[in-house]
Amino acid sequence: MARLITYREAIREAIAEEMSGNDKVIFLGEDIGAYGGAFGVSKGLLERFGAGRVIETPISENSIVGVGVGAAMAGFCPIVEIMFMDFITLAMDQIVNHAAKIHYIYSGQLNVPLTVRVPAGAGKGYGASHSQSLDCWFLNVPGLKVVAPSNPYSAKGLLKSAIKDPNPVIFIENKMLYDFKQEVPEEPYYLEIGKAETLLAGTDVSLISYGRALHLSLAAAKIAKEAGISVELIDLATLKPLDTGTIINSVKKTGKAVIVEEGHKTSGVGAEIAALISEECLEYMNGKVVRVAAEECPIPSAQKLEAAILPSVEKITAAIKKACFSYE
Amino acid sequence: MANNNLDQLINFYKLMLKVRIFEEKIDWLFSRGLLGGTSHMCIGQEAVAAGISANLNLDDYVISSHRGHGHLIAKGGEVRKIFSELMGKVDGYCQGKGGTQHLCAKEIGFYGTNGIVGGGIPVATGIALSIKLRRSRQVAVVFFGDGATNQGTFHESLNMASIWGLPILFVCENNLYGMSAPVSKMTNIKDLARRADAYNIKSHIVDGMDVEAVFARSGEALNYIRDSQKPCFIEAKTYRHCGHSKSDARVYRTKEEEKCWREKDCLDVLKTRLISLGFAAEQMDKIKAETEQEIEAAWKLSEKSEDTPLSLGLKGVYKDG
Numbered sequence: 001m002a003r004l005i006t007y008r009e010a011i012r013e014a015i016a017e018e019m020s021g022n023d024k025v026i027f028l029g030e031d032i033g034a035y036g037g038a039f040g041v042s043k044g045l046l047e048r049f050g051a052g053r054v055i056e057t058p059i060s061e062n063s064i065v066g067v068g069v070g071a072a073m074a075g076f077c078p079i080v081e082i083m084f085m086d087f088i089t090l091a092m093d094q095i096v097n098h099a100a101k102i103h104y105i106y107s108g109q110l111n112v113p114l115t116v117r118v119p120a121g122a123g124k125g126y127g128a129s130h131s132q133s134l135d136c137w138f139l140n141v142p143g144l145k146v147v148a149p150s151n152p153y154s155a156k157g158l159l160k161s162a163i164k165d166p167n168p169v170i171f172i173e174n175k176m177l178y179d180f181k182q183e184v185p186e187e188p189y190y191l192e193i194g195k196a197e198t199l200l201a202g203t204d205v206s207l208i209s210y211g212r213a214l215h216l217s218l219a220a221a222k223i224a225k226e227a228g229i230s231v232e233l234i235d236l237a238t239l240k241p242l243d244t245g246t247i248i249n250s251v252k253k254t255g256k257a258v259i260v261e262e263g264h265k266t267s268g269v270g271a272e273i274a275a276l277i278s279e280e281c282l283e284y285m286n287g288k289v290v291r292v293a294a295e296e297c298p299i300p301s302a303q304k305l306e307a308a309i310l311p312s313v314e315k316i317t318a319a320i321k322k323a324c325f326s327y328e
Numbered sequence: 329m330a331n332n333n334l335d336q337l338i339n340f341y342k343l344m345l346k347v348r349i350f351e352e353k354i355d356w357l358f359s360r361g362l363l364g365g366t367s368h369m370c371i372g373q374e375a376v377a378a379g380i381s382a383n384l385n386l387d388d389y390v391i392s393s394h395r396g397h398g399h400l401i402a403k404g405g406e407v408r409k410i411f412s413e414l415m416g417k418v419d420g421y422c423q424g425k426g427g428t429q430h431l432c433a434k435e436i437g438f439y440g441t442n443g444i445v446g447g448g449i450p451v452a453t454g455i456a457l458s459i460k461l462r463r464s465r466q467v468a469v470v471f472f473g474d475g476a477t478n479q480g481t482f483h484e485s486l487n488m489a490s491i492w493g494l495p496i497l498f499v500c501e502n503n504l505y506g507m508s509a510p511v512s513k514m515t516n517i518k519d520l521a522r523r524a525d526a527y528n529i530k531s532h533i534v535d536g537m538d539v540e541a542v543f544a545r546s547g548e549a550l551n552y553i554r555d556s557q558k559p560c561f562i563e564a565k566t567y568r569h570c571g572h573s574k575s576d577a578r579v580y581r582t583k584e585e586e587k588c589w590r591e592k593d594c595l596d597v598l599k600t601r602l603i604s605l606g607f608a609a610e611q612m613d614k615i616k617a618e619t620e621q622e623i624e625a626a627w628k629l630s631e632k633s634e635d636t637p638l639s640l641g642l643k644g645v646y647k648d649g
Binding site for chain 2: 026052054057058060062063064065066067068070071072073074075076079080093094097101102103104105107109110111142143147157166167278289
């Protein structure tokens with residue numbers, strides 16, 4: 001039976017189910033106890049699982065992740081919540097030099113089944129240090145997996161898989177999606193990391209996105225349809241390993257692509273996908289590859305400015321037209 | 329002194345000599361261009377690893393720093409597998425993928441040397457958390473230098489170990505220099521052990537050139553940790569006779585200072601002690617000759633073993649499953 005739950009509830013359920021099923025799953029983070037986490041994700045988990053497994057930490061991001069790495073090396077499956085993705089900058093050493101590399105550099109003697117959950121993204125007027133989408137930073141680090149679900153169903157299934165994964169996973173939650181509701185099965189289920197989902201089949205242009213930007217892309221796809229453009233909409237869901245097959249097959253069919261992300265354009269997720277398309281699909285192209293991303297400036301606090309620098313339905317609609325009609 | 333204590337001292341002598349000769353061999357190989365990459369030798373600091381490890385069980389964890397060959401050998405590591413690792417051979421501890429700063433020997437509880445100064449401290453703290461959650465009597469021991477005490481991870485980890493009551497021994501090997509920077513210039517306190525006070529962690533200061541003192545103090549500290557389930561901190565005052573790494577001409581310190589510490593060398597201190605207990609000098613020479621042969625034989629074996637092929641070098645980025 002399915003019921004309507006929020007993205008927040010879906011994530012909480014995934015944590016609770018995995019903690020119930022495996023006593024090696026522990027949860028660490030700042031204010032995740034009685035307070036329930038900065039975004040209310042962990043409400044009730046302390047009462048249910050106790051302070052031995054829901055471990056409130058001091059404000060020490062690098063070492064919280066480091067503690068997670070160590071516990072993972074010694075047989076546990078820690079989930080670490082970093083309150084805002086912006087704060088993950090403080091933990092880059094433990095993520096990049098430790099979590100990502102330990103299985104390789106120690107030649108498989110040890111591994112790091114660690115999940116780092118990070119609420120990301122703008123839209124709440126929190127300003128430059130509480131609004132970023134630093135997703136693309138982690139794509140350049142072999143050894144990491146990066147997951148960024150756009151809806152409650154995929155958030156739950158992918159988080160359960162991330163917690164079970166024997167490798168470190170950066171799990172990016174868009175904070176504007178926490179109240180987004182969707183029907184989610186009551187029965188436990190897992191979704192495979194590394195699989196994109198084609199949400200709309202189309203023939204004219206591949207619209208590739210993920211996270212909150214996917215919802216804007218869906219709205220733009222509907223507008224494009226009214227203008228007679230058939231859009232194939234792909235939700236990446238996992239950014240690393242990227243589902244290159246789904247992207248390549250779609251672009252070979254449509255010959256055009258628009259890539260939408262909430263992070264900045266330079267060296268972003270879109271840049272990687274555009275490069276993939278140019279390597280694999282060039283002879284099939286009959287239009288452009290266009291990227292839609294945040295403007296190249298820090299996220300301003302003023303909400304009108306913030307909205308103006310982020311991707312929007314209008315910007316995506318314009319990008320679709322640019323991709324399709326640039327040679328006409 | 330009882331015989332078993334004499335045996336213990338002889339074992340220390342054998343172990344410390346093994347580390348010393350191994351490190352000198354590494355130094356020699358670099359000077360001849362026979363080894364690539366880098367290495368941070370612990371010549372002069374052998375007593376710290378030896379004295380502490382003698383109090384550890386096989387299932388206790390050791391987490392080391394970039395200067396970690398001695399820690400690994402003291403935990404029971406094989407010199408041949410270290411040679412092979414440094415040479416990129418397939419029979420090295422990590423098949424040559426890790427190298428000197430990323431050595432690991434899980435089967436003996438050695439959870440890695442670490443190329444990031446202070447990087448192993450939170451990892452060790454997490455391992456100590458796992459011990460607490462499993463309710464076992466194991467201990468995690470983490471070695472780091474004086475330089476690491478200025479890293480944020482040091483302070484963050486001591487704080488967490490203290491508030492959570494974790495079974496971890498923090499061992500600061502204060503060899504007076506973080507690479508070239510004197511500890512007296514980079515901190516404004518005399519004893520780094522005082523930093524543990526700030527986190528309400530019990531600490532000891534010990535003469536790191538005296539293996540008996542290290543053994544006794546760390547034994548006390550480890551018993552305290554196992555019994556109280558609280559962390560403890562040891563500052564071992566020591567000195568590396570060699571440079572920071574293979575290419576260091578040591579221009580930042582005086583020959584007089586080096587001579588002064590040479591006179592306190594941990595192996596010489598131990599030899600004097602053994603002679604005072606009636607152990608024959610010829611016996612020590614015999615042990616030295618045997619150890620040199622052992623190291624040489626290990627090196628020869630490593631030299632002959634197979635280079636790690638690229639096909640293997642590209643594998644293992646992710647664990648399957």
